[in-house]
Amino acid sequence: MNTAVNTAVNTADETAQESAAGAAGKARTGAGLTAETLAERHRQTLDDAVAAVRSRAYWSAYPESPKAYGEDGAARGRAAFESLRGGRFRALADQPGTDGWPGGEESPYGFALEIGYPHPDPEVLLPAMRAASAGWRAAGPAVRALVCLEILARLNERTMEIAHAVMHTTGQAFGMAVQAGGPHAQDRGLEAVACAFAEQTRLPARAGWSKPQGRRGALELHKEFVPVPRGIALLIGCNTFPTWNGYPGLFASLATGNPVLVKPHPRAVLPLALTVAAARETLAEAGFDPNLVALAAELPGEGLAKELALRPEVRIIDYTGSSAFGEWLERHAVQARVYTEKSGVNTVVIDSTGDYQGMLANLAFSLSLYSGQMCTTPQNLLIPRGGITTDAGPKSYEEVVADLAAAMRKLLADDARAGALLGAVVGPGVLERVAGAPALGEVALASRAVAHPEFPGATVRTPVLLKLDAAAPEAEEAYHRECFGPVAFAVAVDSAEHAVALLRRTIAEQGAMTVGGYTTSPEVERQLVEACLAECAHLSLNLTGGVYVNQTAAFSDLHGSGGNPAANAAYTDAAFVADRFRFVEIRRPA
Amino acid sequence: MNTAVNTAVNTADETAQESAAGAAGKARTGAGLTAETLAERHRQTLDDAVAAVRSRAYWSAYPESPKAYGEDGAARGRAAFESLRGGRFRALADQPGTDGWPGGEESPYGFALEIGYPHPDPEVLLPAMRAASAGWRAAGPAVRALVCLEILARLNERTMEIAHAVMHTTGQAFGMAVQAGGPHAQDRGLEAVACAFAEQTRLPARAGWSKPQGRRGALELHKEFVPVPRGIALLIGCNTFPTWNGYPGLFASLATGNPVLVKPHPRAVLPLALTVAAARETLAEAGFDPNLVALAAELPGEGLAKELALRPEVRIIDYTGSSAFGEWLERHAVQARVYTEKSGVNTVVIDSTGDYQGMLANLAFSLSLYSGQMCTTPQNLLIPRGGITTDAGPKSYEEVVADLAAAMRKLLADDARAGALLGAVVGPGVLERVAGAPALGEVALASRAVAHPEFPGATVRTPVLLKLDAAAPEAEEAYHRECFGPVAFAVAVDSAEHAVALLRRTIAEQGAMTVGGYTTSPEVERQLVEACLAECAHLSLNLTGGVYVNQTAAFSDLHGSGGNPAANAAYTDAAFVADRFRFVEIRRPA
The missing domain is CATH 3.40.309.10 (Aldehyde Dehydrogenase; Chain A, domain 2)
Structure with a gap:
């Protein structure tokens, strides 16, 4: 693991938050991706995203025009995609507990991808992910948010590569794969980070409490409120929008301190494998354990999602897919908080x-x-x-x-x-x-x-x-x-x-x-x-112009209401993030 | 049902909220407990409570000193309590679907209460509660909060009567029954109302959205965000703190628009029966259907909580009690959002x-x-x-x-x-x-x-x-x-x-x-x-003075972390209220 800094923050509240965490964990210092660097790069974006979520006005952090990704962006993206084909997905070779490299994706455009991805031994991978958790918790909400924004920035840089991966797993046309698979998905991820950050800082990190007792003088306490994660989060990806539907849960869980295990749809692994690789690389550079994010590819017919969903270490599940399996998760994975987007009739x-x-x-x-x-x-x-x-x-x-x-x-x-x-x-x-x-x-x-x-x-x-x-x-x-x-x-x-x-x-x-x-x-x-x-x-x-009923915009439109059988959650409201962490209160006499 | 006003509000946001609701439902006018009256009485308290929840500093709305309730308050409370003994609890005679009047409470101080309470036919009562819902939804979050504060104010007026009811069902000493059963419980209820109000107004009621499209001009939409309830909420009360542990769930659900069915512990019915009666009386005076809150007393050995908990109309459950039944609820009442406080080892x-x-x-x-x-x-x-x-x-x-x-x-x-x-x-x-x-x-x-x-x-x-x-x-x-x-x-x-x-x-x-x-x-x-x-x-x-590990103060201390087996929720954080309602978005071309 690399060394790095994750202590600097730039508001009083968050400094206190850090300090509370630091009392229990440890402050890191060193080279690599420092908190100061992260704050310089991303603090304004985070603040703007928090403001956009509140105003619901139009806002976006990542350009949707393909031109923004360079004149030869599409060609370079394609070359990067092609270079991944025909072998193991080597960027994840360092994941612990890998006991096989299944693959088998077929492009809806008529060819096989022939890429193998890590299949986990949960007895090895899940403990490694849990072990990664304490340092991430101790970093506090601001540093976690900034690291998530760096991951998103790196995903944005690779938009054209991810677009080809999305196109050849989902069948989306290239133009749509660029937008929905790239910047629009990244915006949804950023929206989740912004909501998670806002939610974790709604209580003050520290508070004084003084209760008058008449002549006896006041009772006085000093209180700290520290957000702590729930446990391992499992993201079960879908075939049609692996990044757009995956990023909200992934980033909401990660930003609230939880390790995230990504179990992609077997026909749409590559977009999420690239995402996991970017997350692990960024986490390591920032001095955190890369096992905070891992990929779990499944063997044909294995039913890995079912197995992982019932593990006691798994405390959060995000799922997009059929109603049948979504309802199964809601009924059986009772040890976890389950967020589902299932099917409906529009x-x-x-x-x-x-x-x-x-x-x-x-x-x-x-x-x-x-x-x-x-x-x-x-x-x-x-x-x-x-x-x-x-x-x-x-x-x-x-x-x-x-x-x-x-x-x-x-x-x-x-x-x-x-x-x-x-x-x-x-x-x-x-x-x-x-x-x-x-x-x-x-x-x-x-x-x-x-x-x-x-x-x-x-x-x-x-x-x-x-x-x-x-x-x-x-x-x-x-x-x-x-x-x-x-x-x-x-x-x-x-x-x-x-x-x-x-x-x-x-x-x-x-x-x-x-x-x-x-x-x-x-x-x-x-x-x-x-x-x-x-x-x-x-x-x-009465939509008659260039806005369509099937499109929702991050930071403004809610996706899913969470109140009818099609979904039990919405991207991204407070309910989507507020229960992914808990506050621990520590009180002492003042 | 009485007539009344529920339209007046006093901030721009809420006016818009009302208007959105009014578009779907209807604005009421008439005599009775008007929205203006409610706002005059309670708006400042609501705002102060919202501020207190954020600052976590000491704050309380209801005096805890027995002196505040009059020199003969205790005696008058006792007389009121005694007058209820030996008969049916008549204040709930108007509840629909009552098919029996079970009782059987025994005071831990050595006598029988001999009061009978309404036992429901769910096939009649639950539809009546659902029918009450639309008008309450259309009232919007501000009016709902103010009506809840009026209920709490009336409960506060009856603190001494409720204290005797608490004492003779829980065994609490009178002094504790006054404070924990009265103002401290009312503070916890108010805290839940404040959190629910803050949560429902986090999205703007209306927003404009304008997405630049280069030379083609902007795409423009007008959006509304309307909080809507989940469905019927079931409160399963406990024996030891029926009001203190009951009010957070009751008021969180009611303030977010849900009808609440209260199923008290068979040995501690009276405190919640008095609460339900005060709520029904207030709702009716404010022009709402009193069936928004109802009591469900159970027959000996009936297991009514189990039956009600699995009803499809029940979408929220709040429970305090044994881990065995709490875990049963979490496993089986999967149609509902279940909030439990179970047991632990401190x-x-x-x-x-x-x-x-x-x-x-x-x-x-x-x-x-x-x-x-x-x-x-x-x-x-x-x-x-x-x-x-x-x-x-x-x-x-x-x-x-x-x-x-x-x-x-x-x-x-x-x-x-x-x-x-x-x-x-x-x-x-x-x-x-x-x-x-x-x-x-x-x-x-x-x-x-x-x-x-x-x-x-x-x-x-x-x-x-x-x-x-x-x-x-x-x-x-x-x-x-x-x-x-x-x-x-x-x-x-x-x-x-x-x-x-x-x-x-x-x-x-x-x-x-x-x-x-x-x-x-x-x-x-x-x-x-x-x-x-x-x-x-x-x-x-290091508590060595007048603050004790077993006491928590509303607006500052969290009760339960929601992250270990003793409880899956905390009084009262955002997670406790955010999923009791959902936002519906309505968008139109601007």
Whole structure:
């Protein structure tokens, strides 16, 4: 382990915090990545992030334009990605307790990655991670936050390499992989660090307490409040957004003092392996034990997540994936605080609009982006059977569906443009659902295979749009469950009121990450708002421009409400961070 | 339901919050307890409480001196208490779904209360509580907080009546019942309201978001963030401190918008029945549905808590009691967020002291207060076999134990004084443990029965102090588990280091609400601090005056760390309130 400094801080509160920690642990000094250096580089960013989280105004720390990463950034990133292929992921060779190097990732663009990653012996790795904990706890919240920001800065520098890793594990188009896999994920990580820092410094590090006792003089105590971690945190990664969905939990746990074991989805290991390597390298340079962050790749069919989730050392779990396994975790990993993002059924209620073309374009884009493989993509479009009113005159249900299908067809007409929007199909399950979709309803828009200009082996499909009538007995079986991937249902309903009732039932029973609504009626808007407040789901109203229902922005939008079956947590609110650590109080006579 | 106003608020943020809620629900107007009245009465108290929670300095809203409650306050309180005896608790006659009136409380002072309380049909009561929810949600966090403060003010007015109810259900001495059952409990409730209010207003009610898009102009959205409740909260009360341990969960849940169902311990119903009645009365006067708070008394042997805890409508549970049932709740009530205070084994490490007499007096008081029936009372005193250093010269293990026994004997020599400190034994389990204690070790101080001057049927016992040597194989079986009640173990250990090692193991395996330490050695102090940070337990060092390890003060001290087996939550930190509600975001084009 390298030597370094982790004592300098620059506010009175944090100095006291350090001192409290120092009384129990030890202050480090030496060369390497010093606390002064870290504060110079990142203190302003941390303060700005804390302020942004409070104001919810637009703010971002990491540029989303690919240009910001250099003219040959994409090429250099690709070269770095290629150099990793065909061997062990050597940057993690120093992880203790590695007893195998499983791999097996297949790019949705049609080739095998052929990279092996460390498989852990938990009896060796988990004790090493626990042993790493005391020094990290003693560093205090400010130093922990600054080290996390340095990790994020190094991830940002490697955005283009990570983008290729994201693209070839998730199937995201390169442009999306750059943004969602890079700066947007980094922003979500920074947001978690900011929230964790704010939460750990909400109590003063030290306080005087003086209780009057009349003539007897006051009772006087000196008190310290020290944030301490819960234990090892387990991050269970997902296939579609390994960094974007992974960073909030990873950085929230690490910033609150917990070691983090990262168990990636077996089809999307590389983006998180690069992340773990950057974290370990930074921690070591700052004088901390790199085993505070480790990777746990799994053998085929091993069920490693289940095994790790029940270990008594694991006290926090972050999970993104299927509802079945998320619910299993919530029921069985009772020794841990479990944060889940599971699946849901997202609904858009279409009642009326003052911008028909804008609505169609917005919906067409939302349904097409990343082939509908986002947890936030709309699935059910509820449209009154008698049609809707628009700025372009009344439109029948049939017209709305036909016009939406036409908008999607137009948006995806050109193969190159379609590929850049759709990306590739992430796995065989999605492909099966696309193939089986025509049996579920009347096809308004059929899926077609798109040829990728660069990767002939890529599996690219346009979305299917199906027509259903809510009055038909068999319709509910199709739309009242999640059909993950590029399959959307245009469901004819009796009225706006019927749509709202269906929306409420869908959220309550299936969960929802997002709800969309189009209406010019104050009464329907009121009903939509009331439904979303009562069932606890986020609502986007009348989006007709360049903001889409399936996109949320760090520092401003909450992702998931935590109050319906789709997720029990939100990125990133106080509840997401406040229980990842506890305060210990030490009191002495003054 | 009465009419009233719940719209007025007095900061910009909250006005916006109201407005957001009003868009979905409805603003009420009319007579009764208006929001303006509530704000006039309580806004300053709320703001002061929020400030106190942040500063952790001494602060209290409710006077703890009995004099503050009138010269004849005690007598009037007793008369009010007596008038409730021998019949149904009529103030709750209007609760829906009541299908029986079970009772059966026996005062530890030797008489039956003979009061019957409503037993619910959950199929009727729970839907009525859910139906009450929407209006309370729409009121917004400020009005909810002010209504909670009005409830607390009315409870404060009835402090003396509640004190008699607490005394004759818990066995607390009257003086303690006044303070701990009245103002101290009310302070803990207010603290929870302040934390809940602060948490719900951490996000702005409204925010503008403008993302630059270069030449294309900015993307602009208007966003609202509305706190919404989780669902019905279940409070499972305890026998010893029904109000002090009950108010934090009750008020945290209610202030965050959740209806609260109170299931008291069958031996301590009256204090919570009075509380529920005050809450219902206040809610109705303020124009809200009184079914937001209800009482659920149980039939003998019914196991009502288990039944209610698994109801899908119940989304929050607060529990104080045995570890066995607390762990059952944590394992089985997975549909709910479960906050538990269970049992633990509290340790005091005695290494050395600069005030030997002060230490002995402090410990004697701590062990005697309420017959050791506090979750925070020390159980194990770890003393080096070779003795300790003190300002009065070196003291052998034998001398320390003998001197402590003498201090306790002296403190409790006078029956009247002893009774006022000890209170009565809360139940048969405690009495059995006192009777069985001499078999567990060498008796340094025997328990004696104390005659109560006023209540000849009162069961009052002084504490037992037992000597054990940690080296003896059978000793661990005695001290390494909870022995709730007036039984303490003076355990001879090898050294301070051995004591710290035992302390760590005890916290890790048995949990601890409190840890005490006496030392003049910086090295031993460092070890104690490190042990408590590593195992997550609150530490009180060198208390020799009028502050005791088993007492915590609202707004400053945390009660429970939430990070060891004794409790999974603390009164009251952000983690205790942040997940009782969720934010729903509503966004629209600006």
